[in-house]
Amino acid sequence: MSAHIIDGKAFAASVRSDVAKDVQSLKQKHGITPGLAVVIVGEDPASQVYVRNKVKQTSEVGMNGFHFEYPADTQEEEVLQKVHELNNDPAVNGILVQLPLPDHMNETAIIEAISPEKDVDGFHVVNSGLLATGGKGLVPCTPLGCYLMLKDHLGDLSGKKAIVVGRSNIVGKPMAQLLLDASCTVTIAHSRTKDLPAEVAQADIVVAAVGRPEMIKGDWIKQDATVIDVGINRIPAPERGQGKHRLVGDVEYATASENAGAITPVPGGVGPMTIACLLKNTVTATYRQNDIKK
């Protein structure tokens, strides 16, 4: 049996079209245009596609985009100053500081400087605390996108066995919180997990967020499980010509598709949903900052 392919690209387009309607209504009824500010320090090649897509889609949904680029040797103080300025700017409803930051910067200090109400990445400790305690904060975009795809495909998630492979603050931990909130039985696996294949083999839902190309093998996947592949790894593809690359996920896609009931592709799965959820979070933040009920 071959798995159903969860089309993240199409789903993301429908999320963006809902966002565009909300933006229209904010403009017409309230005279407010949501604004998203993005701060980028240095040049991480892996982030380039992300930045390009984000810029394009921000304007497509009718929001204002503000972009600030700094060279890699910028002082931390200067970035903090910009964050404070954006916190106080009423035209800015969402702030995203692109990660990773250069090594000489304290990433945590910069994230915690963002006003939690404008933290559309959901990385601020106030937002992670709210997520962990069932409060109403902003939820990190990648896990939110994964969750929306799971809900769309499976409906009720309660009682399902889910495994999240990866324990980062950005994906693994918030993903596990969302699944727990949806009443899944959640395992968080990581580099020290003993017998990862056996753990994965138990799961009805597998979320792979390890950042290693095709590390999760297809024959570990339980029959009819739903597989969400968060990894976006660029690997050499000499078969496409000298110096060429291609994108693969953290899951061995071809073989996993034989066992899984459904699977997200790379590209065209989680990536586009991450950006759509960033725009969605910016609209959510705008509603809340202006005390408008949707």
Ligand SMILES: Nc1nc(=O)c2c([nH]1)NC[C@@H]1CN(c3ccc(C(=O)N[C@@H](CCC(=O)O)C(=O)O)cc3)C=[N+]21
């Ligand atoms: N503060 C912060 N928040 C982030 O959310 C964040 C970040 N920093 N730094 C960089 C990573 C990377 N990231 C991606 C999102 C979407 C795609 C995406 O849309 N990918 C296309 C790839 C298309 C292609 O390359 O052909 C896809 O998967 O289909 C990629 C990468 C968000 N990040």
